[in-house]
Amino acid sequence: xxxxxxxxxxxxxxxxxxxxxxxxxxxxxxxxxxxxxxxxxxxxxxxxxxxxxxxxxxxxxxxxxxxxxxxxxxxxxxxxxxxxxxxxxxxxxxxxxxxxxxxxxxxxxxxxxxxxxxxxxxxxxxxxxxxxxxxxxxxxxxxxxxxxxxxxxxxxxxxxxxxxxxxxxxxxxxxxxxxxxxxxxxxxxxxxxxxxxxxxxxxxxxxxxxxxxxxxxxxxxxxxxxxxxxxxxxxxxxxxxxxxxxxxxxxxxxxxxxxxxxxxxxxxxxxxxxxxxxxxxxxxxxxxxxxxxxxxxxxxxxxxxxxxxxxxxxxxxxxxxxxxxxxxxxxxxxxxxxxxxxxxxxxxxxxxxxxxxxxxxxxxxxxxxxxxxxxxxxxxxxxxxxxxxxxxxxxxxxxxxxxxxxxxxxxxxxxxxxxxxxx
Numbered sequence: 001x002x003x004x005x006x007x008x009x010x011x012x013x014x015x016x017x018x019x020x021x022x023x024x025x026x027x028x029x030x031x032x033x034x035x036x037x038x039x040x041x042x043x044x045x046x047x048x049x050x051x052x053x054x055x056x057x058x059x060x061x062x063x064x065x066x067x068x069x070x071x072x073x074x075x076x077x078x079x080x081x082x083x084x085x086x087x088x089x090x091x092x093x094x095x096x097x098x099x100x101x102x103x104x105x106x107x108x109x110x111x112x113x114x115x116x117x118x119x120x121x122x123x124x125x126x127x128x129x130x131x132x133x134x135x136x137x138x139x140x141x142x143x144x145x146x147x148x149x150x151x152x153x154x155x156x157x158x159x160x161x162x163x164x165x166x167x168x169x170x171x172x173x174x175x176x177x178x179x180x181x182x183x184x185x186x187x188x189x190x191x192x193x194x195x196x197x198x199x200x201x202x203x204x205x206x207x208x209x210x211x212x213x214x215x216x217x218x219x220x221x222x223x224x225x226x227x228x229x230x231x232x233x234x235x236x237x238x239x240x241x242x243x244x245x246x247x248x249x250x251x252x253x254x255x256x257x258x259x260x261x262x263x264x265x266x267x268x269x270x271x272x273x274x275x276x277x278x279x280x281x282x283x284x285x286x287x288x289x290x291x292x293x294x295x296x297x298x299x300x301x302x303x304x305x306x307x308x309x310x311x312x313x314x315x316x317x318x319x320x321x322x323x324x325x326x327x328x329x330x331x332x333x334x335x336x337x338x339x340x341x342x343x344x345x346x347x348x349x350x351x352x353x354x355x356x357x358x359x360x361x362x363x364x365x366x367x368x369x370x371x372x373x374x375x376x377x378x379x380x381x382x383x384x385x386x387x388x389x390x391x392x393x394x395x396x397x398x399x400x401x402x403x404x405x406x407x408x409x410x411x412x413x414x415x416x417x418x419x420x421x422x423x
Contacts, residue, residue, distance in 0.1 A: 002028045002339055005088060005096060007078050007269075008104035009034030009062055011042065011321060011396075012300035016102050016328035019405035021069050023336050031072040033090060037063055039400055043321070044393050045127040046167045046357070049136035049258070050174050058393075059130055060400065069403040078105075078268045083275065083293050100335050103282055103298040104328070107263030114155050116230030117259060123230045125258040127163055139256050140171070147183035148255030151235050153190045156226045157262030159316025160301075161190070161198045164260050165210065165363075166356045172217045173359025181218075187252060188214065188221040189237060189259075191313035195221055196379075199315045200352065201308045201372055203365040204379035213358070213381075222250070226313045230257065240312040263316070265302055277304045287344045288331050297335070299327035308371060322353040323370060326421040329405075333422070347423045355389040362386040368419065376418065 004024070006017045009032055020030045039062040047053040066073040076091030081101075088096045109128055111118030119126050125136035143150065152168040154161055168188055175181040192198065195214065196206030214221055224247075227237040235257060239247045264270070265280020274292040276282055281304035283291045288303070290296040301324075305317045326348035334344035352370040356363045362385025368376040399405075 002099040003097065004028065004030050004100045004102065004335060005098040006030070006032045006102045006104060007088075008032075008106055008300070008302075009036075009039055009073075009075075010104065010106050010300070012104035012106075012324045012328055013102075014039060014062070014400055015325050015405060016104060016299060016331055017066070017071050018069065018403050019328060019332045020102075020335070021071055021403075022405055023332050024339070026070065028339065029072065030070070031074070031096065032066055033074050033076075033078055033088065033096075034062065035075065035077040035091075037061055037075045039065075040130045041393060041397055041400075042128075042130075043163075043389070045130055045133040046163055046170060048130060048133035049125070049127050049167065050140055050170055051137055055130055055134050060397065062400075065401065065403055078266075081268055081272050083272050083296065086295060099295065100338070101296045102328075102331055102335075103269055103296065103302050104300050104324075105266040105269055105302045107301045108266055108280070110157070110262045110264045113157070113262055114227055114229065117155060117227075117261065123232055123257065125256065126260070127167060127258065128260065136258060140174075143184070143256045144178065144180065146255065147180050149185045149187070149253050151252055151254040151257040152186065152188050152259070153222075153225070153227075154192075154260040154315075155262055156191045157314045157316060158191060158260050159199050159263060160260055160318050161192065161315075162318070162320075162354050162356050162365075164188075164190070164258070165198075166358065167258055168219060169213060169217065169356075169358035172219060184255075186219045188219055189225045189227065189235065189252070190221070190223055191225060191227075191311070191315050192223055193242060193311050193313075194223055197311075197315070198354075198365070199308065199318050200365075200367060200370060203352070203354075203367045204377050206363075206365060206379045209363060209379050209381060213363070224312045225250075227259065242312060244312040263301060269302060279304075281305075286347045287334050288327050288348065289334065289344055297331040299331055300324045303327070317370070318352070320352045320354050320370075322419070322421075323348070323350050326350060329421045349420055349423055351419055353419070355385055355392060357386050357389045360386060362389060364388070 044058040080089040126132035196210035270280030282298035333346040
């Protein structure tokens with residue numbers, strides 16, 4: 001009998017746990033260790049921030065769902081990992097031994113890199129967690145009562161840009177609906193070298209598409225921007241030209257500012273000797289197996305992936321939902337192979353599919369694989385993207401409630417788009 005412990009109960013954690021339970025025989029134990037008792041569908045957080053969803057609509061209690069599928073759950077988090085002894089010390093002071101460990105811990109939000117950033121101790125909003133989104137909704141309501149300039153964007157080193165584009169264009173739509181758009185100048189401030197870069201070097205014609213959207217809706221933008229500080233009502237940033245030479249020092253006022261931070265690894269994971277890179281992300285091989293510890297696997301944001309290219313202001317490479325699920329499927333196959341006495345051999349495809357809602361329309365980005373050169377490289381837009389994002393939200397929440405990893409209609413849908421999770 002083997003025990004597999006999954007650390008993290010987000011998109012990656014629930015996906016790998018349910019798939020492990022489906023694939024492994026009942027003699028093997030599967031356990032999930034999360035932080036808190038809820039699952040949050042993170043892609044819906046921009047909607048919470050703008051009031052089209054409530055907190056209750058995008059979270060669900062997860063313990064009973066795991067129990068129903070013979071998956072043990074502990075919501076106290078991991079305090080320490082003893083990789084040499086294959087042992088976890090949990091937040092409730094209990095200990096758990098494992099045969100295989102799957103890390104799906106997501107990121108630690110590095111707001112502390114920039115003075116004045118973040119909703120807890122700073123002056124900016126975030127949509128990275130559901131509670132941040134609830135806080136951002138209060139700020140949005142204050143903006144409606146007292147309109148003024150808005151700044152949206154990302155901080156230096158950020159790797160997740162899609163939600164910022166979603167938020168800025170959805171916010172603009174909500175302001176137009178309320179007929180107060182004329183009172184709210186909007187500026188997008190990003191470390192990307194151009195609009196639509198997204199940490200991916202662009203996807204299809206994403207640069208032209210995003211520039212068109214911003215011009216169409218009167219949104220100004222500043223690229224190659226390195227934010228250095230936020231004060232109570234002002235952002236300070238340095239702008240660089242394309243060869244990395246400082247161009248100007250800028251200050252912009254705001255009534256509301258929402259900036260996505262850089263990510264780093266979970267402290268309990270980052271402190272394990274030889275497991276992570278300097279930012280605390282797990283170093284894995286092509287089979288999602290940790291380079292230093294063959295019994296540890298990792299998926300999602302906690303995995304070390306090098307930037308696509310060097311840019312004047314540092315940006316990271318994103319890990320999208322399809323990429324994460326391809327990682328988790330490969331991990332399940334490889335753990336199963338190990339338990340059957342075979343070598344781990346399955347690799348994820350690491351493709352990127354992003355549906356960005358923009359109020360009553362949206363944009364879709366497909367990169368196969370994520371890193372160029374690509375076999376497929378496509379961008380599209382229209383109302384269908386908005387409804388596709390809504391459908392995906394409903395579908396994924398349904399999938400979690402049912403404890404299902406990949407229903408047959410998902411496999412068929414991906415196949416119709418020419419996508420596969422595994423190589």
